[in-house]
């Protein structure tokens with residue numbers, strides 16, 4: 001059988017990560033055909049040609065619409081900025097292609113709903129880039145929760161912090177433009193929400209707050225430009241299971257490099273995980289005598305699938321791009337009819353509804369029910 005033909009739109013940070021995943025998924029997992037890197041699209045032909053040569057794609061174009069119509073393409077990786085996700089994903093689905101679209105799904109809830117409708121109509125597989133749920137340690141957390149080891153979960157706290165916009169003199173980019181969305185809620189908040197969704201289920205209501213630490217940022221060679229999005233957001237949340245929670249996200253958090261700190265508390269234990277130490281889980285359970293109770297550290301190991309597909313030895317660590325390879329295998333599995341773990345466009349809308357509720361709540365300054373829109 002011939003492997004899937006891949007079309008890639010956008011070759012920045014995420015375009016490269018998708019390419020590494022498409023290249024590695026067959027050798028790592030050993031149970032799928034090697035995908036073909038068919039064609040990539042960029043903003044101009046010079047950049048497209050250069051990136052095709054670097055990344056190993058057979059052809060390059062400056063017109064993403066020709067890519068989605070290309071018969072050599074079976075699946076489209078959408079790794080362009082947020083504002084383009086709806087048009088690109090919908091066009092690809094309408095052309096009969098499967099879609100792997102980066103988060104956030106869209107910058108406005110109605111767009112996400114249009115994407116979901118296109119996926120339903122097409123019957124094609126459409127999944128989103130929520131790589132953090134693919135960590136084998138997160139799989140272990142799911143099993144611990146499913147087995148009830150923490151008892152009744154009553155509180156969750158998730159914080160996502162990075163400092164790439166902590167410097168007031170960090171240059172203005174598309175992430176500070178309103179056309180990229182609300183700001184850090186779309187940029188970061190969706191990741192914690194994806195973790196909450198797969199670990200604990202949906203969010204019932206929220207009370208949000210969004211902040212802009214810096215009013216403007218420098219534009220190369222032309223003064224300063226007003227920042228249109230929020231770099232800090234916080235929300236009190238209440239889950240469908242009744243647990244209370246806190247979500248705090250900040251892309252101007254000095255010193256934090258890649259923190260996604262998850263704490264889950266239950267009647268019989270607690271756990272803590274941080275993406276900055278993505279191969280470790282801190283677990284506390286009350287089933288030991290009181291004098292031996294305390295958090296213990298579990299290192300990722302072959303007993304936490306699919307870690308075993310990467311390394312046969314425990315404690316040797318996976319990294320960020322490995323999570324993308326696992327996500328790629330989940331996507332191919334969906335195409336083959338397997339019930340793999342992935343955030344598809346149905347789940348994606350649930351996340352976008354919560355984002356929309358946080359933004360509405362911040363606007364009115366009070367609690368908002370997620371289902372109310």
Ligand SMILES: NC(=O)c1ccc[n+]([C@@H]2O[C@H](COP(=O)([O-])OP(=O)(O)OC[C@H]3O[C@@H](n4cnc5c(N)ncnc54)[C@H](O)[C@@H]3O)[C@@H](O)[C@H]2O)c1
Pocket residue numbers: 009010011012013014015041042043064079080081082084102103104129130131187
């Ligand atoms: N899943 C994750 O962990 C994660 C991490 C970072 C970014 N992202 C998401 O990935 C997407 C891309 O972010 P990035 O950090 O890779 O951005 P980036 O700026 O590094 O790359 C974007 C690329 O898209 C290209 N591009 C822009 N408009 C285009 C168009 N019309 N046609 C073709 N190419 C176009 C740009 O030239 C650039 O090469 C964003 O939606 C972002 O939210 C996800």
